[in-house]
Amino acid sequence: MTALAIYNSLIEEDITDGKIICGTGTINVDGKVGAIGGIEQKIVTAQLNNVEVFFVDEYDYEAAKAKYDEIKADFQLISVAEFADIIAALRGDTDE
Numbered sequence: 001m002t003a004l005a006i007y008n009s010l011i012e013e014d015i016t017d018g019k020i021i022c023g024t025g026t027i028n029v030d031g032k033v034g035a036i037g038g039i040e041q042k043i044v045t046a047q048l049n050n051v052e053v054f055f056v057d058e059y060d061y062e063a064a065k066a067k068y069d070e071i072k073a074d075f076q077l078i079s080v081a082e083f084a085d086i087i088a089a090l091r092g093d094t095d096e
Contacts, residue, residue: 023055031083035059043067
């Protein structure tokens, strides 16, 4: 999310459109998003904080989706493999 904040500050438009966005995962210099722990707790926290969009790495997506379904979360959960996937999703260039 730090990478998204930096990206958003460098462009003229607000790509986040004012939405409450969170996410998890590492990011390498090539833009690939990697796994990180504690996804179930992060899903619950996102729901408690009225998040609208949650980006999760593809490695933790299944566990995230299981918790998401269990608590009947109402935000958009999006699996991403690369930083470019986040930008595409925010621009509406994805089916998720």
